Amino acid sequence: MATTSDSSVSFEQTDTRSDEMNSTIEQWIDDLVAGVDDAQASEEFQEWLDVQSRFHDYSYRNTLLIKRQCPEATRVTGYRTWQEEFDRHVTEGESAIWIWAPIITKQCPECENSPSYHEDSDCDYDETSPEEWSEGLVGFKPAPVFDVSQTEGEPLPDLDTEATGDAGDLVGRLTGAADELGVTVRIIPEAEWTHGEAKGICEQLSLVGMQPRVEVRDRENDADLARTLIHEYAHALLHFDVDDDTERSKREVEAEAVAYVVGRYCGLDTSGSAFYLAAWESDDPEIVRDRLDRISSTAEELIDVAEDGA
8 A cells, every 4th residue: 555654745825725735635535545446455454354244234223232232342243153253252251242133944935924833823824834935034032142342362353544653743733623623522541431442433512502522532643643533523524414324434434535634734644544444435445536525625624723723
């Protein structure tokens, strides 16, 4: 993947500033799309993708059940699957997360019951014996699963999406710009973080005039902390009034592209954003270009406030 640590630009000429920013950001978006293509083709990404494909895609109902019982859950599967597929073991004393598992068995072609329920029903179907019936969904039963955080053993492959470089006072400038952006921001110590593996969140703070609230998990890497702040600020500016789950991956693409551009402008190496976007939108990196105007205008706004705080 291309790196971005050599990026050191300025847009000081007021008469040409807008055109220079637009053309530079457009070029950087091209670089990011190329980086996503490279990331998808890499051995590291393919290994990660192979592991992800072995995790079940839970229904909306089961996803709600999982989040209700274990809000920080990220990768969930059954006790034996952890052992046999991933060489990991559930830690002693962990409580199961209960979901609804489908019951698949022989099914009456007419009443769609299993053989045992069919016998006790009023259904008169007898054209074929139960041994000849096709299998189908006849109901659901409670089943225990466990999150990766409840297990130990062989590590799962991860993608290095962290930004690196000398952030200087960028974190301070970004947090200092919160009022100007109309956002409440907090950096939460690692020990007090309650949002699982997420690096940051953006949510509604209804007590302050429906103002967006950004929280990010503190860490030693100030470059990545700054990138996360920019990412969540982008959500606050672009997506605060959007409530459409089908757009979730596209919103992540926009926010991370903004983080890539602003971080690159500030001299950080944000090439890890390519892995981030590959994981979110692995089929269509071109969506970054499709949303260039929204990404560009938001990046310019955040560049302006970061410069004002310098």
